[in-house]
Amino acid sequence: MNDEQLLRYSRQIMLPSVDIAGQQKLLDSRVLIIGLGGLGSPVAMYLTAAGVGQLTICDGDRVDLSNLQRQIAHSTADIGQSKTESAAATLRALNPDVQVDCISHRMTRDEMLTHIKHCDVVVDASDNFSTRFLLNATCVEAKKPLVSGAAIRMEGQVSVFRNDQPDSPCYRCLYKDEAEIQESCSESGVLAPVVGVIGAIQAVETLKILINVGKSLKGKLLIWDASTMEWRSINLKKDPNCPVCSHLNHH
Numbered sequence: 715m716n717d718e719q720l721l722r723y724s725r726q727i728m729l730p731s732v733d734i735a736g737q738q739k740l741l742d743s744r745v746l747i748i749g750l751g752g753l754g755s756p757v758a759m760y761l762t763a764a765g766v767g768q769l770t771i772c773d774g775d776r777v778d779l780s781n782l783q784r785q786i787a788h789s790t791a792d793i794g795q796s797k798t799e800s801a802a803a804t805l806r807a808l809n810p811d812v813q814v815d816c817i818s819h820r821m822t823r824d825e826m827l828t829h830i831k832h833c834d835v836v837v838d839a840s841d842n843f844s845t846r847f848l849l850n851a852t853c854v855e856a857k858k859p860l861v862s863g864a865a866i867r868m869e870g871q872v873s874v875f876r877n878d879q880p881d882s883p884c885y886r887c888l889y890k891d892e893a894e895i896q897e898s899c900s901e902s903g904v905l906a907p908v909v910g911v912i913g914a915i916q917a918v919e920t921l922k923i924l925i926n927v928g929k930s931l932k933g934k935l936l937i938w939d940a941s942t943m944e945w946r947s948i949n950l951k952k953d954p955n956c957p958v959c960s961h962l963n964h965h
Contacts, residue, residue, distance in 0.1 A: 715741070719811065723765050736925040737765060741811070743924045744768040746833040748849055750797040751775075752909030753863050753916065754839035755787035760917035762805040762812045766924065769805065770829055772817040773797040784906040823848060830856045835920050838862040839913065843889070850885035853877045854959050859923050860885065863916040868905050868940040870912035873950065874919050874931040880962070882932050887953035908940050 715738065720727065723737050743766050747754050750773040758771055777785075777792045777800050785797075792800035798816035805814050821829070826848065830836055836853050838860055840846055846862070853860040853875070860875040862885055876882035915936070922928045935948045954960055 719765070722809075722811070726764060731927040732925060736927070739925050740765045740921065741767040743835075744770065744833040745835050745837060745920060745924075746770045746772070746829055747837045747839055748772050748845065749839035749841060750785070750787060750801045751781065751839065751841060752784040752904065753865065753913040754837070755785045755801065756910045756913030757837050757839055757863075757917045757920070758787060758801055758805055759808060760914060761920060762809045762814075764917070764921055765809065765811060766921075767811070768813045768815070768833075770815045770817065770833065771798050771801055771805075772821060772829075773801075774818065774820040784904060784909050786910070820845075823852060827852045827856060830858050833858065835859050835861060835923050837916055837920055838885075839916065846885060846889075850875070851958050854884050854886075854962065861916050861919045861923070863912045865909045865912045866902050866904055868908060869938060870908055870940070871935055871937045872912055872915045872919065872931060873935045874923070876930065876932045877959070879932070881952065883950045883952040884956060884959040886958040887956045888935065888950055905940060908938075911938065911940070 726732050727734055727737050745761055745766050747758050750771055758769060761769060775797050777788045777795050777797055779793055781788060787801040787804045796818045798818045802814045802816050805812060830852050836858055838846055838849050850860060854877045857878045859878055863872045875884050877884060919931055922930055933950050935950055937946050
């Protein structure tokens, strides 16, 4: 690390659990973020500010006026531009140390798997169940940690699926797709900072995995109700009949 980096990351390096070694780990890490909307914006901005060396960001959409109420990586001037290019400009301005790679289309399973194999942590900031299920299945196959968040109306939830650890439940252990009702912010609405809070927690959990500090939300679903400012945590168990992760070899 050079003098400028030591100064840039000084408040983080001061933490005994991070120190110079932890900061160097972050600089050597690669994270894949799927979705550059309400959740993906704060995740990408905090991981960039914290000094994660390489970010691969993926989103097939373009910036729309209705996004700007909560998707803080984009500005009014970016309307009509691809979300990845818009976000990449924001991230590069925030921290030129970080290498940002853009994928401006929806990935196929094979493409997703290739990218996942090359990263340390995957962040699910998508807004639809088909993407979430596909992402989970590929993370389980590649044995990569998945940090998942969701927010709608005035509530949000976060969990961490340690697919690199055989005792961890996966996203599919929690949600059975047949029973799931597809809901999105465009249909139900969301209060602007709710996605910011959830995205910030996803960023915290990602950094904790990368530097191996603290206790993650593995095996837990953290649920927040913004209207009452109450948090609760539900324990998640691995489903022995899960169609995605139950057949994997247990080491």
